[in-house]
Amino acid sequence: xxxxxxxxxxxxxxxxxxxxxxxxxxxxxxxxxxxxxxxxxxxxxxxxxxxxxxxxxxxxxxxxxxxxxxxxxxxxxxxxxxxxxxxxxxxxxxxxxxxxxxxxxxxxxxxxxxxxxxxxxxxxxxxxxxxxxxxxxxxxxxxxxxxxxxxxxxxxxxxxxxxxxxxxxxxxxxxxxxxxxxxxxxxxxxxxxxxxxxxxxxxxxxxxxxxxxxxxxxxxxxxxxxxxxxxxxxxxxxxxxxxxxxxxxxxxxxxxxxxxxxxxxxxxxxxxxxxxxxxxxxxxxxxxxxxxxxxxxxxxxxxxxxxxxxxxxxxxxxxxxxxxxxxxxxxxxxxxxxxxxxxxxxxxxxxxxxxxxxxxxxxxxxxxxxxxxxxxxxxxxxxxxxxxx
Amino acid sequence: xxxxxxxxxxxxxxxxxxxxxxxxxxxxxxxxxxxxxxxxxxxxxxxxxxxxxxxxxxxxxxxxxxxxxxxxxxxxxxxxxxxxxxxxxxxxxxxxxxxxxxxxxxxxxxxxxxxxxxxxxxxxxxxxxxxxxxxxxxxxxxxxxxxxxxxxxxxxxxxxxxxxxxxxxxxxxxxxxxxxxxxxxxxxxxxxxxxxxxxxxxxxxxxxxxxxxxxxxxxxxxxxxxxxxxxxxxxxxxxxxxxxxxxxxxxxxxxxxxxxxxxxxxxxxxxxxxxxxxxxxxxxxxxxxxxxxxxxxxxxxxxxxxxxxxxxxxxxxxxxxxxxxxxxxxxxxxxxxxxxxxxxxxxxxxxxxxxxxxxxxxxxxxxxxxxxxxxxxxxxxxxxxxxxx
Numbered sequence: 001x002x003x004x005x006x007x008x009x010x011x012x013x014x015x016x017x018x019x020x021x022x023x024x025x026x027x028x029x030x031x032x033x034x035x036x037x038x039x040x041x042x043x044x045x046x047x048x049x050x051x052x053x054x055x056x057x058x059x060x061x062x063x064x065x066x067x068x069x070x071x072x073x074x075x076x077x078x079x080x081x082x083x084x085x086x087x088x089x090x091x092x093x094x095x096x097x098x099x100x101x102x103x104x105x106x107x108x109x110x111x112x113x114x115x116x117x118x119x120x121x122x123x124x125x126x127x128x129x130x131x132x133x134x135x136x137x138x139x140x141x142x143x144x145x146x147x148x149x150x151x152x153x154x155x156x157x158x159x160x161x162x163x164x165x166x167x168x169x170x171x172x173x174x175x176x177x178x179x180x181x182x183x184x185x186x187x188x189x190x191x192x193x194x195x196x197x198x199x200x201x202x203x204x205x206x207x208x209x210x211x212x213x214x215x216x217x218x219x220x221x222x223x224x225x226x227x228x229x230x231x232x233x234x235x236x237x238x239x240x241x242x243x244x245x246x247x248x249x250x251x252x253x254x255x256x257x258x259x260x261x262x263x264x265x266x267x268x269x270x271x272x273x274x275x276x277x278x279x280x281x282x283x284x285x286x287x288x289x290x291x292x293x294x295x296x297x298x299x300x301x302x303x304x305x306x307x308x309x310x311x312x313x314x315x316x317x318x319x320x321x322x323x324x325x326x327x328x329x330x331x332x333x334x335x336x337x338x339x340x341x342x343x344x345x346x347x348x349x350x351x352x353x354x355x356x357x358x359x360x361x362x363x364x365x366x367x368x369x370x371x372x373x374x375x376x377x378x379x380x381x382x383x384x385x386x387x388x389x
Numbered sequence: 390x391x392x393x394x395x396x397x398x399x400x401x402x403x404x405x406x407x408x409x410x411x412x413x414x415x416x417x418x419x420x421x422x423x424x425x426x427x428x429x430x431x432x433x434x435x436x437x438x439x440x441x442x443x444x445x446x447x448x449x450x451x452x453x454x455x456x457x458x459x460x461x462x463x464x465x466x467x468x469x470x471x472x473x474x475x476x477x478x479x480x481x482x483x484x485x486x487x488x489x490x491x492x493x494x495x496x497x498x499x500x501x502x503x504x505x506x507x508x509x510x511x512x513x514x515x516x517x518x519x520x521x522x523x524x525x526x527x528x529x530x531x532x533x534x535x536x537x538x539x540x541x542x543x544x545x546x547x548x549x550x551x552x553x554x555x556x557x558x559x560x561x562x563x564x565x566x567x568x569x570x571x572x573x574x575x576x577x578x579x580x581x582x583x584x585x586x587x588x589x590x591x592x593x594x595x596x597x598x599x600x601x602x603x604x605x606x607x608x609x610x611x612x613x614x615x616x617x618x619x620x621x622x623x624x625x626x627x628x629x630x631x632x633x634x635x636x637x638x639x640x641x642x643x644x645x646x647x648x649x650x651x652x653x654x655x656x657x658x659x660x661x662x663x664x665x666x667x668x669x670x671x672x673x674x675x676x677x678x679x680x681x682x683x684x685x686x687x688x689x690x691x692x693x694x695x696x697x698x699x700x701x702x703x704x705x706x707x708x709x710x711x712x713x714x715x716x717x718x719x720x721x722x723x724x725x726x727x728x729x730x731x732x733x734x735x736x737x738x739x740x741x742x743x744x745x746x747x748x749x750x751x752x753x754x755x756x757x758x759x760x761x762x763x764x765x766x767x768x769x770x771x772x773x774x775x776x777x778x
Contacts, residue, residue: 001631003404008397014648015392209628211615212636215608223601239598242390246648247601255644259403259635 001209004259010146011172012249016238018176019048019136022055022092025172029132031089033060035082037103039095040066043138048179052094052136062086064106067095070153070160070274070281071102073117076109083110083131090132090171096139096191097281104150104168107131120152120161123365127165135173139183140245141191141282143198143252145173153275159361160271175249177241185232188244189339190282192228195248196221197285201264202257204296204303204371216256218310220247225311228339265369266292269379272358279348286341287348290333291385294326296372301325344389355383390598390648397642399535400561403635405627407565408437408525411444411481414561418521420478422449424471426492428484429455432527435571441483441525451475453495456484459542459549459663459670460491462506468495469505472520479521479560485528485580486670493539493557496520509541509550512754516554524562528572529634530580530671532587532641534562542664548750549660564638566630574621577633578728579671581617584637585610586674590653591646593685593692593760605645607699609636614700617728654758655681658768661747668737675730676737679722680774683715685761690714733778744772 013021026034034056043049044065053061062082067075083091083106093103107130109116119125127148137145144150150163183191203217224247230240250256269292270284297304305321308314308328316324333343342348359379367373374382402410415423423445432438433454442450451471456464472480472495482492496519498505508514516537526534533539539552572580592606613636619629639645658681659673686693694710697703697717705713722732731737748768756762763771 001404001628001635003407005400005402007400011394011396012647013394015390018392209632212609212612212632212639215612216605216639219604219608220601223604226600239390242648243598243601246390250601258401259631 001259002207002261006254006258007166008146008169008253008255009171010169010253012146012175013172014175014246015242016176016178018174019051019055022052022136022174023057025134026056026059026090026092029090029171031059033062033086033088035062035064035079035086035088035091035106037067037079037091037093037095037099037106038063038065039099040068042182043094046179046182048094048136048138052092062088067099067102069098070278071098071105072153072155074155076102076105076116076152079103079106080109080116088131090134092134092136094136094138096137097142097144100135100137100144100170101142101150101152103133104130104144105152105163107133108163108165108168116163117152117154117161120163123161127163127167130165130167132171133168135170136179137173137175137245138179139187139191140180140248141194143195143248145170145175146249146253151271158275160275175245177238177245180241180245181236183235185235185340187280188231188235189228189341190280190286191248192224192244192282192339193286193336193341194282195244195251196224197266197289198251199256200289201267202260202262203307204263205260206300206371207260210260213256213258213260214306218307220251220256221311223247225335232339261370263369263371265372265374268368269358269362269382272362273348273350275361276354276358277348277350279350283342283348286336287343287345287386288382290329290336291382293329295378295382295385297325298322299372304328345383345386346389352384352387355380359383391596391650393648395643395647396555397535397558397644398560399558399642401535401564401638402561403564404631405565405567407563408440408444411441411525411563412446414523415445415448415479415481418479418560420448422451422475422477424451424453424468424475424477424480424495426456426468426480426482426484426488426495427452427454428488429457431571432483435568437483437525437527437568441481451477456488456491458487459667460487460494461542461544463544465491465494465498465505465541468492469498472499477520479523481523481525483525483527485526486531486533489524489526489533489559490531490539490541492522493519493533494541494552496522497552497554497557505552506541506543506550509552512550516552516556519554519556521560522557524559525568526562526564526634527568528576528580529569529637530583532584532637534559534564535638535642538641540660547664549664564634566627566634569630569634570625572624574624574729576669577620577624578617578730579669580637581613581633581671581728582675582725582730583671584633584640585613586655586678587640588645589678590656591649591651592696593652594649595689595760596649599649602645602647602649603695607696609640609645610700612636614724621728650759652758652760654761654763657757658747658751658771661751662737662739664750665743665747666737666739668739672731672737675725676732676734676775677771679718679725680771682718684767684771684774686714687711688761693717734772734775735778741776744769748772
């Protein structure tokens with residue numbers, strides 16, 4: 001186990017009817033003027049928007065709606081301008097990971113003179129000041145509701161970059177599983193895959209002696225597999241949705257990944273798919289991750305065999321690790337198919353001629369991945385494997 | 390899963406050589422005058438005391454040493470007086486759970502007019518103000534390094550009570566596994582049992598649909614069992630000690646117990662053993678907990694059978710839950726014996742004639758336990774079972 005520092009100050013307010021606690025949380029922080037950010041659609045049609053507004057009595061509310069999946073700088077720049085002109089005390093993001101990530105970029109951009117994209121491009125600076133941000137999560141997936149990360153996009157140049165820092169942890173996040181009952185099957189599945197892959201990006205590691213972290217992650221993936229299947233049949237079961245939502249937070253609030261090397265190469269590769277084709281992040285990951293596993297497991301298949309045994313119940317008895325590991329990948333892909341995820345680039349309608357460009361972009365800052373350093377050729381090969389069903 | 394609120398602001402600084410980060414952490418908080426609290430003995434003989442003092446250059450340091458296991462009001466009152474007279478900016482507790490718990494009571498007592506014991510006795514008030522507290526942990530066990538709990542004792546009346554509140558979460562805790570290499574076998578074992586039972590007090594619950602929390606706890610107990618055995622043979626192995634220390638924090642920082650009913654009756658009962666005989670907390674728990682399990686599992690043995698299967702590899706195939714559950718308890722007691730823990734009241738040199746008094750004291754505020762409400766007679770019966778090897 002490696003040395004680590006962990007601190008996560010976000011207050012999680014979880015459960016049925018918790019939107020009704022919004023007013024007291026905001027009021028306790030003395031908020032007078034607030035920027036309310038939303039996506040495009042369901043928040044207004046579902047009745048949530050009215051519920052939220054009814055909690056904001058006596059507070060001056062400014063609004064920015066229409067933050068899209070893979071949140072774009074166009075929206076972020078508008079939000080930053082609103083904040084700068086109006087000196088808001090808090091940003092309240094109501095939506096999924098994209099609305100929250102876009103709002104984090106607004107929160108950080110609102111207190112600096114330069115454009116937040118320039119900071120993201122420098123890739124070294126932590127965000128240490130920002131307008132306080134709070135969330136009401138409507139789609140469990142990214143874990144952004146309890147971490148200091150944000151992923152933002154530039155549509156004109158087809159680029160996607162990350163921000164990180166202590167100032168963009170939400171001050172509080174309201175998680176009501178009932179708000180997720182109406183998420184369509186496809187997006188439920190994409191969110192669930194995102195959660196599973198977040199956990200695995202922190203699981204496959206060369207850091208020795210992390211037995212507790214291994215078991216926490218394996219437990220999380222098993223829970224996700226069981227509930228990702230259940231939710232397709234009974235989308236409005238409270239406990240199923242609650243467990244999926246809670247897993248989403250646990251998978252990416254940094255706790256299961258402390259003291260070890262992570263990978264995240266598949267996320268880097270997927271960002272190029274999303275940047276070029278605007279595909280849902282979870283859909284891109286479903287295609288890439290099993291192929292990343294197959295590509296990197298050859299050298300040291302032991303951990304992949306452990307994963308196959310403990311999560312997918314593959315027998316190890318008398319078999320080589322590599323065979324066990326490969327059967328694990330087959331079972332994971334079968335599960336992805338079962339829950340309706342794409343498994344090839346064709347399924348995502350991605351032109352294979354774009355592979356060299358995407359590989360080059362994914363590695364433009366140098367080799368990627370913690371478990372295995374991948375150069376441009378490695379990424380090309382993985383993407384070529386993604387072309388095979 | 391039940392509704393919950395979770396917030397844990399403690400900064401964990403974990404790993405080899407992390408005591409060297411003490412100065413920058415204290416300095417960043419502008420501390421000018423500090424109360425350094427320690428136990429009696431090993432901190433000074435191990436060289437840690439000098440290491441800590443060398444990090445406190447330029448800071449006025451007051452001292453309180455000799456805080457004992459099951460920290461007593463005598464020490465706490467002295468600490469409170471020092472703080473009140475000298476207006477300290479921070480308390481730095483260097484030691485195990487007792488030093489830290491005692492220091493939490495000092496931190497809370499220092500900012501109020503009445504005695505902190507009176508607040509503990511009222512059992513309803515959260516501690517919302519206190520002198521900021523930081524820790525250097527030397528014995529993993531209670532999890533107090535990352536929670537807002539404290540257990541304190543009054544030796545003259547043989548009483549033990551709890552405090553809880555947001556103000557007594559440590560602002561930071563330094564956890565260096567190397568500091569634990571020299572803990573004697575017996576105290577290593579008691580600490581490890583305490584960690585396991587903390588996890589289980591939150592595991593056995595009637596709250597339905599907590600699959601992730603179940604698996605997190607099972608993974609933690611398996612990791613504890615493996616490493617509690619390893620450490621006896623190789624007490625100075627870094628990874629073993631690191632995993633035990635990390636498990637101690639995970640077991641009781643509230644994260645694995647959110648959204649569900651807990652039990653804690655065994656802790657209540659054990660507090661009476663410690664209050665009357667000053668036995669180590671982990672030693673008392675090793676005797677009580679398996680008997681609590683046997684006593685309460687009859688009505689609803691399913692969860693106990695799950696525990697037996699997943700943690701102790703007891704086969705469930707074709708067997709009744711109650712039989713599987715009972716075999717799990719047998720295996721747990723065998724493990725306790727193997728790592729040198731006491732298993733009966735005789736092993737603790739406790740007079741069985743004190744059972745009625747201890748049972749009465751444990752239930753003096755009413756029935757105890759979340760999983761199963763135990764009255765005085767129930768507790769007497771459990772303690773009588775503790776008399777059988």
